[in-house]
Amino acid sequence: MEKMLIIDDGYELFNSVQLSFGYDEYKISQAKNEQQAIQLTENEVPKIIIMNLPASENCGIETLKQLKQMPQLKKSNLILLSTQAQQKEISKEIEDNTIYFIPKPFSQNDLTTVLSGIRTREFAK
DSSP, rough: EEEEEEEESSSSHHHHEEEEEEEETTTEESSHHHHHHHHHHEEEEEEEEEEEESSSSSSHHHHHHHHEEEEETTTTTTEEOOOHHHHHHHHOOOOOOEEEEEEOOOHHHHHHHHHHHHHHHHHHO
16 A cells, blocks of 8 residues: 655645545555654655645745655655645746646645546556
């Protein structure tokens, strides 16, 4: 079973993903903040990391850089739930084909589509 990490300070996203994917497809863990995420990834390497970016001035670029520099996470796929402005800012700083953006507000279908695309890409390798 593949591992998934959700970085979000609330439970709504975690519960939604758990109900949709967690029982058969993924073992899902949650980190409340970036520091907790880094600690969790030292022990378990998630295939997928979903990060809910807060709508603030700091759009998570430093956290993304730190996560992508961790050797064990080089092949992990990052799904960012972000505003369009955050997406543009992050894209300027970080160019990586394992980072996916889902604009807020998002639907469960948006997440399903991205996860299917990741699986298809991995299968093609």
